[in-house]
Amino acid sequence: MTDIPHQTIIPQHTENGVSLAIRHLVVPACFELLFGVVLYFFAYLILNKLQIDALPPFTISNVPIIQGIAIGFMVVSSFHFIYLSLLNRFYKNKSFLFIGYILGCIAVPFIPTGAFFGILFITDLNTIRVAKDPKAVEILAYNKNEVGIEIKTNALVMLHLPVVLYYLYLYLLTIQSDILYPNFRMGVILSLKIFMYAYFVIYTLQFVAGIIFRFYGEKLWEQIVLIVFSIFNLLAVGIVIQTYVWLNWATLEFSGIMLVVGNLFWVIGIVINPIGIFFSRHFIKLLRQMGSNLN
């Protein structure tokens, strides 16, 4: 019926391991910076524009703490950027690499993006540390085992999305959303619930598919699943954002260039979902290799 999985490792190509590490850590660094800036701006708004104390712990008295945390994020981010800018020069220095492990760990609490890319960065440092030539690390070809693992891993990581949607659904249901009618009318809130269920089912099915492929992979089905999820990973967040815009199309009253921009909000969903981009790219790579290396 299917091939028995095997562990044959076939070198595929070499890649600059240092560049790979930089690419991986730059993602959480950007997110930390973005989060810090947004938090700082929010504290500024509370103090100077909204002047509200209605949303504890985001209160006037906590403004210094909020701004302190925001600055903390920005400082961490700047450490990451500085480190990355020096990595090309000092990747052979063990002490420097040790600092990198710490910085990788610091990224982990910024879930899920920081955690995912932080760990990738740490494993990248491991590779750099032990490789004969860190700028020419051997990247292995994918084998059948790996298709299942990656599909499964991707599903696991993305399971946070329906959970976040559940939070959003419950919160919007319990804030005074009628004040914002029709932008947060029940149709909009219920759409979140639908997405929540749909995404939960989709990622669960993906996880199951990953397990099945681990043992009983068939090339055609694997390719179909990889194609579907390389697209879905990319668009999962964008679909939710764009649906919100379309549901409110009448009230947003776009005109001129905004008519075009209004249909491109899904792009934001791609930008803020680097894990989706990562797996999408990976799946495409897998697909490319399936024809040549994959048994």
Place this chain on the structure above:
Amino acid sequence: MEQLRQKSKKNSIFLAGIVATIATLGILIPGIVLWVNHPMISTSYYHYNLQYRAGQEQTYPEIVENSLQHIIYMYGNHSTWNYTIECQFMLIEYVHDNYPTLFDEIQAQNSRGQLELIVVQFSSAFHVPYPVKNFRESVNYTSIRMEEYGLRQSILILLQEGQWLPAFGQAVPNHVAAILSIEQCGYFNYYPKQPVLEWNFGGVKKHAFMIPWFPRFEAGVYHHQIYTQDGEKINTGGYGSFDVAVDFDFNPLKQANLEKRHIELEENGNLFMTLEDFYNYCVENEYVESMEKYIPETEWVAAQYQTFWTWMGQGSGWTDDGHLLARIYNAMTITQATELLLNKSYTHAVINDTNFAEWGQYRIGGQDGKLLQAKKLVWEAQVTDTTGISPRYFEFWYGMNKTSDALHICSEIIENIRFKPTFNTVFGNNLQINPYTLSIENQTSSFLNVTDLGVLSICEIEGLFDLAILSTQSDEYALYPAALEVSRMNLKANDWSQEYFQLNFKFRGKYNVEYNNTGDNYISEEELNSMNTMGVISKNDISIHFFGNWSTVSYSPALLENESINLVRDHYYSFPYESKAEWWILLSACNGMVYNPQGGFGIVKNNTVRHLAANWRSTHIEFAETEIKYNSTHQYFIVPGTVQEVLRFANQINSYRWITL
């Protein structure tokens, strides 16, 4: 070894994925567990205001038919959805008189505990600037009438525009707690943790009940507010609740959306409570802490409206706040004096039982006595919309007409009494009614007597009190400098006298007309536009500053005119964390007094001439008014002495002002 390294590299994505999943779900899932483990409880209050457009009675049926009844019947169809309506008694009376079926439904829901009615006062009145009597009477009248209608009043107080009155306990024996929002506390740099606060003030122990605008975990539950806004906005008009269509036209989509949200909440296990249900739950389960900070009078969105500046100084719209509040204050003191005369006349048998019933302050056999009619007119004039957010021209005149009608009734009562054959025998020809001493004097030698001791300069006063007094107005009004007269005065009573310094300011407005406290000659908008002050286009922004050391201050909170409280400015925000905006602390000074303990003197504004809030900073007290439309007079007294002496003076001048016939 190399083989191992390569394997490690290969599995890094899996490892990263596992760590990210554990970390992410490790944070998110406990949140859901927390959510699931806490009962979801909602409260809601629909604020209805029959005087939404004060002066346009044609809107009354629209408010009831297009909004209120849809809410009532929606909840009627779901008997487990408990909810709260907060409104003035005028609305209940209007529904009772005009919509019997709807009233029966209200009564049925109320009696089975589904509908909580927070109906505290007769009209949607503003009480921040006034002494206690007026409020207490409005509350008492409402309680009696609610009982008469077979309706159960909530034990909670929630007032128009969410007014927080720290001395509310003085006036409401039957109510146990006043509602206070988290934001109102935060504005004054106070962040309590529990939803119920024990508030000991003025010798009375009550509760403040905190409501959050946003959902939060408190009292062991996940508590959220379904609605805390104008009920009219939930199901009429177009988008959102920030604006209402002109005619309150019913919007079935908004109504259906509200019902759908309730259904969805119910499916999620939400428990619908009235505010009183939730308050009782909190008290029974001891989610109570002591209220540690004095929160001065404020409106519901303290930051947006700079506590109550919008109602007591900011002049957008057609009303000059200081003027109309003074006019209402004046009408209040006249009704008070009339009441004293009426009562004394009755006890001295000048008037008989029938006269007392017809002219008095009681409702007998469904008929309001004349004095009660006058008081109701004053309560109606007090509606927040006459001075609040951009009053329209008809709202300004609503306040003007109601006050003059009240004064006409008082004059009529007084004339009726004076016309009685035994009046002169008992009271004599000349008399002075003094509500402060509850006496009527007929010997001129016993009258309160104000003596002018002569003119002096502003510099002399500044030197005496170590003050710098500065008045400003818009540059455009340079042609019309503010007029200032300064006099040394003496007020002599039977058993005390007080020397003081009187400052009279006069400012020009955009229109060259000045309204007094009694006049009722209607001027149309067209006529008014022909009365422009020459050479000016804009309205006048004026202010009077009293610079000095005001790091602490004593004043009498609204409803507690006979006592004073000492406050420290640094206990409140000014420019927190170098914010651009300033946090204002306004003192309404219901008896006019703002006392300076450092200097041993008080500033007493004459509330019946101009009634503005005092903006308190540690370096000065400012009485300001923006967008003045009409010419205006302001009168301030600088009174040396102890706080008790100044308090006595302020109450005699303002809260219990005497009238001489």
